[in-house]
């Protein structure tokens with residue numbers, strides 16, 4: 001097995017519990033367009049495929065998070081509500097969000113040990129900087145990829161392949177760390193090892209069902225897979 005040189009981290013549900021701010025922004029956007037609001041526990045199961053799909057799920061009110069398309073809702077309404085969501089989230093991107101336990105220390109340890117760290121999220125790229133800056137973790141990372149940075153987002157392997165190319169590392173040297181099946185499916189498709197974290201957002205499903213190489217319930221356990 002090739003030694004690990006590079007860790008690729010997901011953001012929402014992995015490093016940061018962002019649902020409180022995502023839920024406020026979604027509910028504000030829904031109320032702007034006269035639609036019903038939802039509780040945080042419902043919205044938690046809708047996060048994972050980027051902001052536009054989150055808005056579509058809010059508009060359809062479908063609790064089945066695997067539904068990505070809402071044929072009955074017009075594109076105009078989705079576009080308008082998505083713009084309202086971006087407006088509200090931009091105002092409060094990091095008001096109630098929190099870093100999960102042991103994230104800062106573990107990133108700091110991995111970085112100090114010489115591992116290269118990259119961040120690949122499905123959320124729009126413009127929101128990455130304000131979040132990583134607020135939690136003072138931005139200097140640990142060499143590369144940031146958002147859901148709209150490339151043509152495809154996770155579960156496509158494209159963002160992970162892009163990281164390998166940009167950082168000039170092989171997939172076999174990398175470990176993808178995430179809370180969602182989108183992270184694990186992307187890792188499998190990119191021939192990368194993966195860590196599944198149980199505390200984040202995976203549509204209420206067991207992350208272990210997607211066969212990551214490691215399943216951890218605490219972020220600090222990631223350090224245990226390195227020498």
Ligand SMILES: O=C(O)COP(=O)(O)O
Pocket residue numbers: 010011012013047048049050051054120121122123124180
């Ligand atoms: O914004 C989302 O839907 C998910 O974002 P993530 O890829 O950082 O978990």
Ligand SMILES: [Mg+2]
Pocket residue numbers: 010011012013014048178179180200201
């Ligand atoms: Mg996530």
